[in-house]
Amino acid sequence: MTLTRRSFLGTAGLAGVALAGTRGLTAETLEAVQDTLRRPSGPADVVARDEAYWRRVAGAYKVSPDFTNMEAGYFGMMAAPVLAEYHRQIDRVNLQSSYYARRQWSAEAEAARARTAEFLGAAPGEIVLTRGATEALQRLIVQYNKLEPGDVVMYADLDYGAMQLAMNSLVERRGAVLAQFNIPEPATRDNVLAAYDTALKANPRVKLLLLTHLNNKTGLVIPVKDIVAMARARGADSIVDAAHSFGQMDLKLDDMGADFVGCNLHKWIGAPVGIGVMYIKAGRLGDIDRMLGDDGSEARIESRLHTGTTNFATTLTVPAAIDFHDAVGAAYKPARIRYLRDRWVNAVRRTPGVDILTPDDRDMVAGITSFRIRGRGSREDNQAVAAELLDRYKLFTVWRTGLSQGDCVRVTPSLYNTPADADRLAEALTAIARR
Ligand SMILES: Cc1ncc(COP(=O)(O)O)c(C=O)c1O
Numbered sequence: 001m002t003l004t005r006r007s008f009l010g011t012a013g014l015a016g017v018a019l020a021g022t023r024g025l026t027a028e029t030l031e032a033v034q035d036t037l038r039r040p041s042g043p044a045d046v047v048a049r050d051e052a053y054w055r056r057v058a059g060a061y062k063v064s065p066d067f068t069n070m071e072a073g074y075f076g077m078m079a080a081p082v083l084a085e086y087h088r089q090i091d092r093v094n095l096q097s098s099y100y101a102r103r104q105w106s107a108e109a110e111a112a113r114a115r116t117a118e119f120l121g122a123a124p125g126e127i128v129l130t131r132g133a134t135e136a137l138q139r140l141i142v143q144y145n146k147l148e149p150g151d152v153v154m155y156a157d158l159d160y161g162a163m164q165l166a167m168n169s170l171v172e173r174r175g176a177v178l179a180q181f182n183i184p185e186p187a188t189r190d191n192v193l194a195a196y197d198t199a200l201k202a203n204p205r206v207k208l209l210l211l212t213h214l215n216n217k218t219g220l221v222i223p224v225k226d227i228v229a230m231a232r233a234r235g236a237d238s239i240v241d242a243a244h245s246f247g248q249m250d251l252k253l254d255d256m257g258a259d260f261v262g263c264n265l266h267k268w269i270g271a272p273v274g275i276g277v278m279y280i281k282a283g284r285l286g287d288i289d290r291m292l293g294d295d296g297s298e299a300r301i302e303s304r305l306h307t308g309t310t311n312f313a314t315t316l317t318v319p320a321a322i323d324f325h326d327a328v329g330a331a332y333k334p335a336r337i338r339y340l341r342d343r344w345v346n347a348v349r350r351t352p353g354v355d356i357l358t359p360d361d362r363d364m365v366a367g368i369t370s371f372r373i374r375g376r377g378s379r380e381d382n383q384a385v386a387a388e389l390l391d392r393y394k395l396f397t398v399w400r401t402g403l404s405q406g407d408c409v410r411v412t413p414s415l416y417n418t419p420a421d422a423d424r425l426a427e428a429l430t431a432i433a434r435r
Contacts, residue, residue, distance in 0.1 A: 024115065024319035025081060033081050033327050036060075044335035054336060054415070057328055061416040067396045068421050072414035073216060073244065073368055074398070076270045078321070085320040086272050089313035101312065108316055115319045116265070116277060121252030128278050128301045129315055133243035134162055136262030136278035139305045140239050141166040142173060143289040144208055144260070149175030152203045154236075155210040156195075157182045157404045158217050163241055167210050179203045182404040187220050188359055196227045206236045213256060214244040217400045218357040218408065219341075219368030221249070225257040237287070243267060243276075248366045250331045259284045271321035272314045278305050333415065337367030340413035340422050345369055347426035353433035357408055370400060370408040373433055377406020385409050385432060393428040395421070 025033065037056050040047055047053065060079040063069060069077075078086060093100050109129070117124040130136040141163065147153070153167050153176045170176040181199040184191040200206055209231045213224045228238045240258040245251060247268025253261060264276035280288055280301055288304050290296070296303035325333065348354045348371070355372045358365040373385060382399040386409050389395040401407045411425065 024323040025085065029081055030323055030327065033324065037327060039329055044331045047332045048335035048339040058416045063416050067390065067394045069396050070411050070413055070417065070421065070425065071396050071398045073410060073412035075266050075273050076268055076414065078270050078272060079324045082270055082317060082321045082324050086313055086317040089316040093312045105312060112315050112318045115322060119322050120246065120277065121254055122279055123282060125301060126279055126282055128305050130276040130278050130305060131274050131307060132276040133241065133262045133264040136276050137163050137239065137241055138166045139278060139291060140260045140262055140288060142169060143291065143304060144287060145289045146287050147174040147176050147207055150177060150205060151207040152177045152179050152205045153208040154179040154199060154203060154206050157402065158215050158220065159210050159212045160216055160241055161402060163210055179206065185357060185405045186359065189223055189361060189364060192222055193226060196230060200231060200234050206234065209236050209238045210241065211238050212241040214248060214366055216244060217403055218370045219365055220358050221364045221366055225255065228257045244368065247325060248334055248337060250334050253279060265318055265321065269321050269325055271318045274311055274314045275318060280304065334366060336415065337413055340417050341367050341369050343419055343422035344426045348429050351430050351433055354429055368410060368412045370410040371429065372406060372408040379407050382407040382409050388432060389428055393424060395425055395428060
């Protein structure tokens, strides 16, 4: 069965196809997706440049004609078959209402959890589905119970603002002492490792470290497994913020080596907005308090995070999002996004006046990369650059703040972007930097 572009995007048709079950796209829909995509095979860096393939993939996303979205870092658009499944689940749950919630929800939520766990490389009992990375990470941080008064908790300038605040709250909650340091700019593998090493040595009482794996401010990917090991050797635990990692990179939880991780599925897995994961490695449950006196079983992760009534349809759509992600190719998708990033970065890397805030080291960057026009590090400067990119060039990016060296503009391509978009951005930056 081959879908035309029109029927591929037509939610009504696909909603009719995807009828039963919560285990993702039905076999028939999946077959239709695979027929339409006709995914090539071969090394990821070769497939990343197969424009005919990526045109077919882009055809699964209905994008606004009014601007070019290069700000996929906020949340990821659902592909049409996933959106159709989401609509179907909303209709289905709404039709049956509490009859559904009382009789079917538990088993179906469990199936969604099992599929997510398999995708991330965890056991189902090591994860709980949350409303996003924030909820997961906040719980991990404030319920971490191994801190004694005077113990140090630490994070860097590049870590996510809300998680920095949660770490700050440990001063009052647990009598902790706060330590902060800056990640060097420009960053290299060696200077990032050295910065963590120095900060750990300078604070021998560090017990808890917050690590942002793939950074939301610059796009930097830190050597997280090495840093977790380095901290562990000094008696410190790490909580890893992996909000941008899964889907933008092809990896499993083991690749991070961390015992506590929070992430979402609505950025790079393409699930509906409002879904994330809290991971606590087997054997570490005792180090995270039960939530607000939850008297659920001490031995079950559910007692560590209690969301209450949730958007059923969002959870039920996760397996379909994973199906679509896998159909595009778990290794091909990151390679394509990285290719689009390299395309604009390579074009302006040597342009006088444009500072690129991520290295090209293939292990230290993915799709996100921020830039700063040299000497223009204020909020106003960067908001003005983002505004000009939108107003004059119709390129939507976003201003970011909180870096020790000054603000910047973040660029995040996704599967609906083209090399021509990256080229237009590079031309625009060259023109802006020249002034
Ligand atoms: C690094 C980082 N951590 C955490 C979050 C919060 O994620 P969520 O919006 O899923 O709660 C974000 C969101 O942008 C992020 O970029």
